[in-house]
Structure formats: C-alpha cells, structure tokens
Amino acid sequence: MRADARKNYTHVLAVARDIIAENGVNASMRDIARRAGVGLATLLRHFPTREALYEALLCTNLDALTQKAGELETANSPDEALVSWVREWVAFAQSYKGVVSLMAAAHTNPDSALYASCAAIHSASAKLLLRAQAKGTARADMNGDDLFALMSALGWAVDQPSFAPRANHLFHIVASAILTNPPGKGPLSCHGH
Structure with a gap:
C-alpha cells in the first residue's frame, strides 16, 4: 500500500x-x-462492506482478547480464568456499541469478514470452558456453542441502556449459572460488586 x-x-x-x-x-x-x-x-x-470495515476496526481488539484467553489459561485456576474471560468479553462488548449482534450473526457465516475473529473467540471460550469442566468447576452439560451464546446474550444486554446499570449483576448471574461452585464462593466473590 x-x-x-x-x-x-x-x-x-x-x-x-x-x-x-x-x-x-x-x-x-x-x-x-x-x-x-x-x-x-x-x-x-x-x-x-460495512462488515469489512468493522473487521479491520475490531481486529486488534479481538486479537488482544484472544491473546488474553491464552494468558488466563496459564495464569489462573480454570474457574477464575473462565470468569475473567467472560468479564473481558463484557468489557469489549461495552466498548463497541452493537458489535455483539454483528459477531453473533457472523459466527456461522464463513463468508463474513468477521468469521475468522468470531471463530478465534469461540475457540478460546470453548478451551477455557473445557479446562474448567475437566476440573469439575464448570457445568458439564454445556459446550462452546452454549458459552458463546450466553456471552453474546450478556454482551447484548449490557449494550442496552435499560440493562447497562445492572451489567455487573447480570454478569454474576450468568457466571454463577456456568460454574458449579455456589455464588459467593471462589472467583465470583473476589471481583468488585
């Protein structure tokens, strides 16, 4: 160029x-x-396309997010890593208004400019989930698709002005639904309420 x-x-x-x-x-x-x-x-x-513009715009953030998953995997216990990852995702969703809907649509569309980035996020999520499941700290009846769907739903919710004030509360509800340890114990209690 x-x-x-x-x-x-x-x-x-x-x-x-x-x-x-x-x-x-x-x-x-x-x-x-x-x-x-x-x-x-x-x-x-x-x-x-507009998607190609967003892909270029988001690429750095999505790459950094995927890299963060790798760091969490080596530095934290499986359940803490999973919870921290979902929190990172929520922060990302809040920084780019409307991006979650775009990513959720691109997730199953190989022709989308965002497809590769979505696949990397999905793969990183699934890996962290499997690690927590292997330790028995995440529910066994969910897979990477379920986790991506929950993360997308949470990302969408915190993007809505009516739900934004309850973002932290919603995060805790979703996190406690994913983990097998009861809320108030473990990684959920060590983050600010």
Missing part, C-alpha cells in the same frame, strides 16, 4: 471508530466517508 493510501486507511479507521462510538454499528458508510474527507468510492475500495 502506498504511503498516502496507508495514511487514508488509518485516518478512515480513526474516524469510523469515533462515529461508531457515537452512533453504534449501524453508522452509515456515507457518513464515515464524508467525515473522513474521502469519497465513498475510496472508502469502498479499502472496505467493500
């Missing part, structure tokens, strides 16, 4: 990040192009 094209690309991503922070993931590509000071054709040359 030429230097001026690279500069354009970086500038468009920065503008898109701001617009999405203000308006959520349904922000118009035309608005993003206008505010970035580029033509719509230029924007579409870099990002042929």
Whole structure:
C-alpha cells in the first residue's frame, strides 16, 4: 500500500471508530466517508462492506482478547480464568456499541469478514470452558456453542441502556449459572460488586 493510501486507511479507521462510538454499528458508510474527507468510492475500495470495515476496526481488539484467553489459561485456576474471560468479553462488548449482534450473526457465516475473529473467540471460550469442566468447576452439560451464546446474550444486554446499570449483576448471574461452585464462593466473590 502506498504511503498516502496507508495514511487514508488509518485516518478512515480513526474516524469510523469515533462515529461508531457515537452512533453504534449501524453508522452509515456515507457518513464515515464524508467525515473522513474521502469519497465513498475510496472508502469502498479499502472496505467493500460495512462488515469489512468493522473487521479491520475490531481486529486488534479481538486479537488482544484472544491473546488474553491464552494468558488466563496459564495464569489462573480454570474457574477464575473462565470468569475473567467472560468479564473481558463484557468489557469489549461495552466498548463497541452493537458489535455483539454483528459477531453473533457472523459466527456461522464463513463468508463474513468477521468469521475468522468470531471463530478465534469461540475457540478460546470453548478451551477455557473445557479446562474448567475437566476440573469439575464448570457445568458439564454445556459446550462452546452454549458459552458463546450466553456471552453474546450478556454482551447484548449490557449494550442496552435499560440493562447497562445492572451489567455487573447480570454478569454474576450468568457466571454463577456456568460454574458449579455456589455464588459467593471462589472467583465470583473476589471481583468488585
């Protein structure tokens, strides 16, 4: 990529990040192009679909999130790692308004620009769940798909203004449904309420 094209690309991503922070993931590509000071054709040359733009925007965050799962796996007990992972996911969902719905849709669509990132998140989640199940600290009757669905539901809920004030409470309910140890003991009690 030429230097001026690279500069354009970086500038468009920065503008898109701001617009999405203000308006959520349904922000118009035309608005993003206008505010970035580029033509719509230029924007579409870099990002042929809105999903491709979000994939580029989220890639760093999703890679960091997936890497975090690896760190949690080696540094924490299985149940603490799983709970911390779900908490990391919630923080991510709160930082990108509307992203969870996009990811939930992309999860089963191999043609989606977000598919690979979703697959990595799903795989990391399933691995942490299996580790906790092997230790008997997570319920045995769920799989990676169930965990991804619960994480998506929780991510969607905390993104809604009506539920956002109860985000921490909702997180604890979901975490206590996943773990086999009773709430108030173990990893749930060592995080701030």
